[in-house]
Amino acid sequence: MRATSAGRVxxxxxxxxALVLVLLAVGCGKPGSPxxxxxxxxxxxxxxxxxxxxxxxxxxxxxAERRGYLVVGAKEDQPYMGEKDPATGxxxxxxxxxARMMSAFLGFDPKTIRFRTIASANRETALQNGQVDFYxxxxxxxxxxxxxxxxxxxxxxxxxxxxxxxxxxxxxxxRDLDGKRVCSAAGSTSYQRMQxxxxxxELVGYDTYSVCVxxxxxxxxxxxxTDDTILQGYAAKVPDELKVVGEPFSKEPYGIGVHRSDNAxxxxxxxxxxxxxxxxxxxxxxxxxxxxxxxxxxxxxxxDRYPAS
Numbered sequence: 001m002r003a004t005s006a007g008r009v010x011x012x013x014x015x016x017x018a019l020v021l022v023l024l025a026v027g028c029g030k031p032g033s034p035x036x037x038x039x040x041x042x043x044x045x046x047x048x049x050x051x052x053x054x055x056x057x058x059x060x061x062x063x064a065e066r067r068g069y070l071v072v073g074a075k076e077d078q079p080y081m082g083e084k085d086p087a088t089g090x091x092x093x094x095x096x097x098x099a100r101m102m103s104a105f106l107g108f109d110p111k112t113i114r115f116r117t118i119a120s121a122n123r124e125t126a127l128q129n130g131q132v133d134f135y136x137x138x139x140x141x142x143x144x145x146x147x148x149x150x151x152x153x154x155x156x157x158x159x160x161x162x163x164x165x166x167x168x169x170x171x172x173x174x175r176d177l178d179g180k181r182v183c184s185a186a187g188s189t190s191y192q193r194m195q196x197x198x199x200x201x202e203l204v205g206y207d208t209y210s211v212c213v214x215x216x217x218x219x220x221x222x223x224x225x226t227d228d229t230i231l232q233g234y235a236a237k238v239p240d241e242l243k244v245v246g247e248p249f250s251k252e253p254y255g256i257g258v259h260r261s262d263n264a265x266x267x268x269x270x271x272x273x274x275x276x277x278x279x280x281x282x283x284x285x286x287x288x289x290x291x292x293x294x295x296x297x298x299x300x301x302x303x304d305r306y307p308a309s
Contacts, residue, residue, distance in 0.1 A: 043284075043287075043288040044097065044284070044285065044288050044289075045097070045101070045280075045281040045284045045285055045288075047100055047101050047103070047104035047105075047110055047281065048104060049104045049107060049108070049109050049110075050104065050105060050106075050107050051107060052107070053105070053106055053107035054107070055106070055264055055265065055268055057263075057264035058262050058264040058265040058268070059259075059261075059262060060130075060133050060134070060258065060259055060262045060265050061106065061133075061264070061265055061268075063130075063133070064106075064108065064133050065107075068112065069108060069109075069112035069113060069114055070099075070103050070106070070108050070112070070113050070114070070133045070134075071113075071114045071116055071131070071132050071133050072099045072103075072113050072114070072115050072116070072132060072133060072134060072135070072136060073115075073116055073117075073118040073123065073126050073127070073131070073132035073134070073135035073136070073137060073257070074091060074095060074096060074099065074115045074116070074117060074118070074135070074136060074137045075095065075117065075118075075137040075138065076091065076117040077208045077209055077210040078093065078095075078137075078138065078209065078229075078230045078233060079093070079230075079233030079234055079236065079237050079293070080093050080094060080229075080232075080233040080236070080289050080290045080292055080293045081093040081094050081095050081137075081138055081229055081230060081233060081289075081290060082094075082095040082096055082136075082137050082138070083096075083233075084115075084117065091115045092289065093289050093290070094156075094229075094285060094286055094289040094290040095136045095137055095138065095254075096115070096136075096289075097285035097288075097289055098136050098155055098256070098273075098285070099113060099115070099134075099136045100113065101272065101276045101281050101282075101285065102134070102136070102256065102269055102272050102273075105268070105269075105271070105272035105275060105276070106268065106269075106272065116131065116132055118131075118132065118135065118137070119185070119186075119187070119207040119208065120185045120186065120187040120188040120191075120207070121185075121186050121187025121188075121207065122187070123135055123137070123139060123149075123187075123257060124145065124148045124149050124257075127148075127149045127257050127258065127259050127260075128148065128149070128259065128260070130259070133258075133265075134152075134256050134257060134258045134265070134269065135256065135257035135258075136256050136257075138158065138226075138227055138229060138230060138252075138254055139151075139254060139255055139256070139257050140158075140188075140189045140227075140252040140253065140254065140255070141153065141154055141253045141254070141255040141304070142189065145257075146260075146306075148260060149257045149258065149259065149260050150257070150258040150259065150260045150261075150262060150263065150265075150266045151255035151256065151257060151258070151266070151304075152255060152256040152258065152265075152266045152267075152269030152270045152272075152273060152303075153253070153254060153255035153256055153269070153270070153273055153303060153304070154253035154254050154255050154300075154301050154303070154304065155254055155255070155256070155273045155277075155282070155300060156229070156253075156254040156298075156300065156301075157251060157252065157253050157254070157298055157300075157301045158227035158228055158229045158230075158248070158251075158252040158254060159227065159228050159248025159249070159250050159251055159252055160189075160190050160193060160225060160226065160227060160228070160248060160249055160250040160252060161225070161226075161227070161228040161231055161244055161245075161246060161247075161248050161249070162174065162177075162223045162224070162225050162231070162244065162245050162246055163213070163216065163223060163224040163225070163226075163231040163234060163235060163242055163243070163244055163245075164216070164222065164223050164224075164242070164243060164245055165216060165217070165219075165241065165242060165243075166239070166240060166241055166242055166243050168222075168223075168243075168245070171222065171223055171245060171246075172245055172246050173245070173246035173247070173249065174194075174197070174198055174201075174225075174246075174249055177198060177200075177201045177222070177223060178198075178200040178201065179200060179201075179202070180201065180202065180221075180222040180223065181202045181203075181204055181215075181220065181221040181222055182194060182201050182202065182203055182204065182221060182222060182223045182224070182225055183203075183204040183205070183206065183211075183212035183215050183216065183221045183223070183224045183225070184203065184204075184205060184209075184212065184224065184225050184226055185205065185206065185207065185208065185209055185212070185226060186205035186206060186207065188226060189250075189252065190225050190226040190227065190250075191203065191205055193250060194225060204221055209224065209226060209230060209234075212224040212226075213234055213242070216242070217241060217242075227252050228244060228248050228295070229290060229295065231244045232244055232290075232293045232294065232295045233290070233293045235293075236292070236293040236294055253301055253304075256269050256273075260309075263308040267305065270303050270305050273300075273303060274303060277300050282300060283297065
């Protein structure tokens with residue numbers, strides 16, 4: 001299987017990426033289509049800040065307390081999950097709301113969060129080096145990653161799927177991809193699964209999914225593969241151009257990444273997830289973000305409070 005160098009985008013690709021962003025911004029003007037700019041502020045939950053919260057056993061929390069805010073790693077190109085408005089710099093989506101509810105639980109006003117976009121291939125490094133306090137961005141929990149970072153959660157269960165052009169009739173699942181060019185984010189579990197399980201696919205890797213969608217719309221690849229949550233967001237933005245096909249062919253439990261040694265923070269985030277599922281914030285946040293894509297919420301999976309290592 002042949003793969004491109006991650007993140008290497010030729011001039012023509014960069015120009016076309018700008019076109020895709022325009023399509024995603026204006027392609028939703030038809031009746032019944034999802035909102036262009038994401039959730040309405042009045043539809044989102046209000047997260048009560050626990051001003052009495054303390055976590056003396058966490059180096060990460062103590063560092064954030066000294067600076068007065070949290071630095072959170074996120075994605076910026078995943079509609080309804082983690083999306084950055086290029087005009088305002090404001091992040092929105094379900095993952096962003098998860099980060100905000102975690103912030104309030106930990107004693108920090110969610111309005112003070114400094115979001116930092118981190119590519120899939122760089123998540124472990126960012127956590128290990130302290131570039132971010134924690135990471136929320138369709139981050140699948142698996143045993144290999146647990147050797148490098150810690151995970152709170154999971155807070156959602158996705159599944160790998162395929163995004164194709166709306167006119168496509170021959171692709172219904174991964175078995176139909178032999179000999180075809182398929183795009184995914186380098187370093188993601190979706191990319192790795194295609195490499196391992198479908199070696200006859202010509203795999204193309206980039207840092208961001210928006211470039212993959214660019215390639216799909218301009219007929220440079222036959223499909224984009226990643227979690228259905230991400231793909232459904234793109235399809236909902238331009239339903240006349242794109243569609244999700246087939247059934248999910250994996251299980252992707254999304255967790256909140258933390259420094260591997262910071263078990264105190266990990267357990268506190270587990271408590272925060274459980275509390276926000278119980279008080280209704282999780283469901284309200286979902287309905288106001290990812291629910292706008294037309295995807296029905298699946299019940300949150302059980303939290304895996306695995307022991308400190």
